[in-house]
Amino acid sequence: MSTFPATLPERIHLSGGKGPGSDSIAAISASDVLQMLRRRVVLVTALSLFLCLLFGAGFVVWWYYFPGYRSECLIECVSNIPAAGLTVEQERLRQEEHERFVATQALLLKSPTILGEALKISAVRETDWFKSVQRRKKEHLIELTDVLAASPVRGTNFLRVALEAHKKSDPAVIVDGVVRFWLETVKKRSTDEFAADLQVAQTELEASDRKIEDKRRQLGTIADRIPPGARLSPTSNITSEEGRQLAAQVATLQLERAQLEQFKTLYNDPRGVAATAEDRVAVEQDPQVAELRRAVFLLEQQRAADLTRYGPNHGVVRQLESQLNSAREKLTQLEGQRLSEIQSANREAANTAHANTQHQLYLAEEGMARTEAALADQDRLLFEYANLEGEIGQDMRYRIELSNYVKSLERVVRQRSAINVSIAQPATEPLERNSPSRWLIPVAVFLAFALSTGTALGLELLDKSIRTSQDVTRFLDLPMLGAVPHTDDEEVAIDQVETASRDSAK
DSSP states (O other): OOSSOTTOSOOBOOSSOOSTTTTOOOOOOHHHHHHHHHHTHHHHHHHHHHHHHHHHHHHHHHHHHSOBEEEEEEEEEEEOOOOOOOSHHHHHTHHHHHHHHHHHHHHHHTSHHHHHHHTTSHHHHTSHHHHHHHHTTOOHHHHHHHHOEEEEOTTSSEEEEEEEESSTTHHHHHHHHHHHHHHHHHHHHHHHHHHHHHHHHHHHHHHHHHHHHHHHHHHHHHHHHSOTTTTTOTTSSHHHHHHHHHHHHHHHHHHHHHHHHHHHHHHTOTTOOOOOHHHHHHHHTSHHHHHHHHHHHHHHHHHHHHHHHHOTTSHHHHHHHHHHHHHHHHHHHHHHHHHHHHHHHHHHHHHHHHHHHHHHHHHHHHHHHHHHHHHHHHHHHHHHHHHHHHHHHHHHHHHHHHHHHHHHHHHHHHHTOSEEEEEEEOOOOOSSOOBSOTTHHHHHHHHHHHHHHHHHHHHHHHOOOBOSHHHIIIIIOOOOOOOOOOTTOSSSOOSOGGGHHHHHTO
16 A cells, blocks of 8 residues: 555655654665565566676686686605704704794795796796796796795695696696705705704714713723722722721720820829839839848847847847848838839830820821821712713713714715605696686575675665655654555555555554
8 A cells, every 4th residue: 555656657756854753764674675675676687687697607708718727736844854952842842843844845935046947947938827927928936926825734744835727737837847946956955054064063073082082081090099999889998997997096095195194194293103002012022122121030030039038238139139220221221222213114114105105196197197188089089080980971972962963964965855855746737627616606696696686775775765655654754644545556465445444554
């Protein structure tokens, strides 16, 4: 139903908005979109067919006149670079270095030097691709850089090199030429790079051998100075045993010296020395003292007998007493003399024994000092020997690693290759074209329909004319109070004219 007949050629054009919602447009619903497409179905169909024909013509031209044939080569790059870093960290980063190595080789393959030399190959210059670039008066190097693809295959050791051209045989020829020249260049560069490293490593190996030999001579000199058995058992060898014996001897002599000092002090006391029981026994055992003591004993017996016979005042008794007193005086003098002689002898013996013990102690202490110095020198020599032996062990391990490194470099130079490169899949003539793809046909149809639909909807939205009752509500934002039904109304199907006003209210 419409206020104005849809077939009316005249339309009301709004030069300016009236009413409360003249500047706003109501939200478009799905039914509105469908109504718009129904009104523009001829345009959508015609434009879709035109675009499909246009895309089809372009596809046919592309298919027959500008086809794309793609050929690719897979190169396996296994790094043969020796582990110059003899540390654990460089070994741990080996995988990352290999990935960077493959990426570097991809960049090297597309470098102007490699591509420029590959363009000089006669087989490449005879291809239609080369001639077409020449006809178009473009730079071959720039064109080849754009069309040639070289990239690592993630998660593998492969390097993919690919190229697409219009002639079926051209891609394989160009890719093969570039790859082979790159291969020769890499081998030559690797040999030149590692030849200098080999010379440096060999010089370092010779210096390491000389260093080890010098340390071995030093080790032999130290071993000659170490006492026998000291290296096997530092605490139970001849020098250590001699030191323990001298220490025990020094302790014994120090004890003896302390005892002799007491006797020396005693016998050298200027106030005199009290006679000991041993001294008195020695005096009594003296022959003269014993003889004189026996004579005194006999005189005392004779005096006792004469005293009984003659009395105390008799001349004989007095004469015997005089003889007895004289003998006693001689005995006392002789005992004192003998005691003095014994004490003097003891004094001399104590002084001599003390001096001898002191001398022996000095000699023992001197020997102990020499032994301690020898033990200290032995410990120092053992320490130097152990350190030097450890250094030689480290130098030997480093020499083994350095020798392996030199062997790796020699292998690299001998093989004239720093990488093991093998062409896993050579560039071959493609069996079918790579472009255009047949999948472009449904995509083109979809895009043609989408573009046609979008164009129709755009024209509808740009058209501000009032043609239907919905346009009044949409553009003027005013409610519909009533409408005169028309049987040709495009928006509402009128079943019964009599009830059209009531039905349109829906």
